[in-house]
Amino acid sequence: MEPQLTPLIDSLPSTVPFVGPEALERKRNRPFRARLGANENGFGPAPSVIAAIQESAAEAWKYADPENFDLKRALAAHLGIAPTNVIVGEGVDTLLGLAVRQYVQEGTPVVTSLGAYPTFNFHVAGFGGRLVTVPYRDDREDLEGLLAAVKREQAPLVYFSNPDNPMGTWWEAAEIERFIDALPASTMLILDEAYGETAPGSALPPVDISRSNVLRMRTFSKAYGLAGMRCGYAIGAEKQIGAFDKIRNHFGMNKLTQIAALAALKDQAYLKHVIARIIAGRERIAQIAAGNGLQAIPSATNFVTIDCGRDGPYALAVLNALIDRDVFVRKPMAPVLDRCIRVSVGLDDELDYFEQQLPQALAAVK
Amino acid sequence: MEPQLTPLIDSLPSTVPFVGPEALERKRNRPFRARLGANENGFGPAPSVIAAIQESAAEAWKYADPENFDLKRALAAHLGIAPTNVIVGEGVDTLLGLAVRQYVQEGTPVVTSLGAYPTFNFHVAGFGGRLVTVPYRDDREDLEGLLAAVKREQAPLVYFSNPDNPMGTWWEAAEIERFIDALPASTMLILDEAYGETAPGSALPPVDISRSNVLRMRTFSKAYGLAGMRCGYAIGAEKQIGAFDKIRNHFGMNKLTQIAALAALKDQAYLKHVIARIIAGRERIAQIAAGNGLQAIPSATNFVTIDCGRDGPYALAVLNALIDRDVFVRKPMAPVLDRCIRVSVGLDDELDYFEQQLPQALAAVK
Incomplete structure (x- = not known):
């Protein structure tokens, strides 16, 4: 056998x-x-980023710093939070997989919109979660419907993106905050802001790391033009961010990616x-x-x-x-x-x- | 809460x-x-590899080919096997994590040597496996002891590296083949050959993809000098290699890493x-x-x-x-x-x- x-x-x-x-x-x-x-x-990516990659290509023999210290510090400074409120990973896809693994066991209900990000669904299925989907309403993610599904199913995890993929629509920050305020404290929200940089500023709630049930995910793949380098990050409360360290691939980051992301962040x-x-x-x-x-x-x-x-x-x-x-x-x-x-x-x-x-x-x- | x-x-x-x-x-x-x-x-890495990275840095905005088609084809040709016998991942660490996830549930016994690769153990713990460790004998992995532990525990997974880390010692191919021959068909061996290129040729058994219970793992991190780029691969029977596709991060590879690994393989x-x-x-x-x-x-x-x-x-x-x-x-x-x-x-x-x-x-x- x-x-x-x-x-x-x-x-x-x-x-x-x-x-x-x-x-x-x-x-x-x-x-x-x-x-x-x-x-x-x-x-x-920026010419400055391309140059940084080229200049450091010969360093490719070194493992990357497993703590992502410099990049986390730069991101934290950029966001006005502490490095302990940021986790860096090999793209948002990897961070989504790790987050699902933290909160989902076989049979766990997980709420998302019907037709939203397939890779999130792939991870939920991969850890045995039970997807509970809520149809879009008027081509937007249905925040009320998502909230109702969370409560009905007592789901410990809910995911949506703002701005949304695949429709491109968005909610204003006040609506997102209203959703968060109404969310059960025991339900983790993954708020995917991969397209945050291209949204009107009014669509992004201020960063609030006092919320223990919100993980906001952002990426260097979209506005920063580094999809091929694989770098995403999640923002959240220190304890929830710290949990990623229990299971993440500590030496998973690409050395040149750390350098490229740092350079990209600098070139606003x-x-x-x-x-x-x-x-x-x-x-x-x-x-x-x-x-x-x-x-x-x-x-x-x-x-x-x-x-x-x-x-x-x-x-x-x-x-x-x-x-x-x-x-x-x-x-x-x-x-x-x-x-x-x-x-x-x-x-x-x-x-x-x-x-x-x-x-x-x-x-x-x- | x-x-x-x-x-x-x-x-x-x-x-x-x-x-x-x-x-x-x-x-x-x-x-x-x-x-x-x-x-x-x-x-x-080779000057040709550094040049390839530099020349393709501006392509960093593209996601990598999720099928790793070109790299798998080149590896398969290099090894004399089919592309369906190779899976490419973001370093052997990632492939180890995926392999553990495929065969290990909470409480599953997993056999390894006491003092061998900590990252493998990290993954076993992360999926709830029960590590069964066998002491080294005379500074070498104790193949007989590992085999005895597999049989005693009816373990579905056993891991060792040849050449070995952290001792640097190795077994000749005939000893490895004897281990494989004696292994229960239902037990998967992960044979970590991260240091295969620097070993005497006599230490590496011929590649044999007819074995459904052996996954051999190799890397571009060591002899190829690309640790910072994160590229490993596993060799095995088609069905067992195919199972990685169920859970791997399909868009996880770095675009420049694919290019670098291809260039490295070419520059023998x-x-x-x-x-x-x-x-x-x-x-x-x-x-x-x-x-x-x-x-x-x-x-x-x-x-x-x-x-x-x-x-x-x-x-x-x-x-x-x-x-x-x-x-x-x-x-x-x-x-x-x-x-x-x-x-x-x-x-x-x-x-x-x-x-x-x-x-x-x-x-x-x-």
């Missing part, structure tokens, strides 16, 4: 949260001309410049949509979700027609949301190409 | 597997002059050059030890473990005296092994400095 997986692991499917654009390129045997599907930031001027370009890119995508008779959903992220005006199969056909035309985009898959496609802000020439191909894609599916 | 950790996570201590040299430097408020404690490879000439330097460094450390009346234990790794000739507290005093003199080294902590210190092969000037400081350290503790 061969080695037996645990019953839980054995029961898991072999699905993946997302198919990468490289896999699609291999399947098509042709590269994409516009990479607009993964909410990456084509403006890239470049961040400001990129955010302005992202906002301009959002407007341009909305105009392209309107020019084709489609409605863009207002976005606070680095992508724009476009209502294709009909049902899910129609939007899927539009998506496939774009992929056939070398435009990599993705789409929401949950009912009602699935009438949309999701287009990341890209470089001008990528948006030019999208603008050129969208009418043809729409014509092809009509 | 604040959010409650699961009973398992709550029960875990906040210890870390290792303290990093950076933490020691902060505590001492002084940098080390010789970084010889973490079995890093100070010769560094540099690898050969570095291995020759490592072997010369081992000889030099042994000579330095002998020159101070100490006995170096023969090593097949990139470090040399030196018997300080007395007991654990004495070796610890030697270690501390070296650290006081700006030489970063580590030491085994388990009984009997703890009479030793462990010195990584470093650059010539670091070994010069070690040679200069060791007599003073020994004098100070006498």
Whole structure:
């Protein structure tokens, strides 16, 4: 008899949260001309960050500082909190997995929105949690519905993102704070703010590390343009942040990533410049949509979700027609949301190409 | 009531597997002059690898290919197996964590050597496994003892490394194969070959992916000089390798790491050059030890473990005296092994400095 997986692991499917654009390129045997599907930031990291990576490449033989001391100190100073209120990890995905592992056992109810971040769901399933999903309302995460589900299920964990992925919508800080105030003290909220930098300042509650039931997660993957380097961080009360140390991979961080993230954090001027370009890119995508008779959903992220005006199969056909035309985009898959496609802000020439191909894609599916 | 950790996570201590040299430097408020404690490879990655990292730094905004397609294909070709027999992860540490999670539930007995890799033990504890330890025999992992413990405990998982860390000793391939042949088919062996490249070829059994109960783990951290980039891989039967996909962090790999590892694998000439330097460094450390009346234990790794000739507290005093003199080294902590210190092969000037400081350290503790 061969080695037996645990019953839980054995029961898991072999699905993946997302198919990468490289896999699609291999399947098509042709590269994409516009990479607009993964909410990456084509403006890239700051020149100062690229230089920092290049200058430190020869240091790649050293393990990174397992305490992430310098980066945590810089983040803490930037946020006006203590380093003990920050944990750094190999991307928010890793931190989500660790957080789920801390609060979820087999059968534990976990509340999230139907159609929200698949990687969070992947981790919940991976630790045997029972996903309780709440439909979006008017293309936004339904805060009241999430709260009601938490109370009904006595769920110890609830997740949502603000601004939201995949819809790009957001709530103002006052609404988020109202949710937190109403949340049972024993329920941990993971507030995913991966797109926080591109949101209006009014959407982000002040950092409040006195809350023992809120973990806010942020990343260098989006506005900072470092998705390929894997660096995320969580902000919270000292005790809850400290619990990550019990199980995290202490030597998991990439040495060059620590250096890149530090450099990125220092170059706030470049961040400001990129955010302005992202906002301009959002407007341009909305105009392209309107020019084709489609409605863009207002976005606070680095992508724009476009209502294709009909049902899910129609939007899927539009998506496939774009992929056939070398435009990599993705789409929401949950009912009602699935009438949309999701287009990341890209470089001008990528948006030019999208603008050129969208009418043809729409014509092809009509 | 604040959010409650699961009973398992709550029960875990906040210890870390290792303290990093950076933490020691902060505590001492002084940098080390010789970084010889973490079995890093100070010769560094190949110039071709450094160039590849530098040339691709501007690509850091892209998520890495989640399938690790190119790297898996190159590794498979290098090893003469199929890509489906290889899984790539963010360092062997991450792969160890995933493997433990696949086979270990609360209370599952897991066999390892007393004083072997602490990070493996950290993962076993983190998933609630019950560690069953077997003392080393004559400074080598006790294969017979490990096998007996597996059978006695009906353990579904056993771990050892060949060559061994922290002692540097090794078994010939025939002994390893004899162990595998005698292992119950239902027990998974994790054979950690992190130091495989620096071992005599006769220590590594031919790659045999027909075995469903062996996972061999290798890394770019040691001979390839890329510890800071986090890239390890496991080799095994297709079904067992496929199980990693159920729970791994699909977008966890660093984009530049994929590029660096590919470049490193291509540059076998540099690898050969570095291995020759490592072997010369081992000889030099042994000579330095002998020159101070100490006995170096023969090593097949990139470090040399030196018997300080007395007991654990004495070796610890030697270690501390070296650290006081700006030489970063580590030491085994388990009984009997703890009479030793462990010195990584470093650059010539670091070994010069070690040679200069060791007599003073020994004098100070006498």
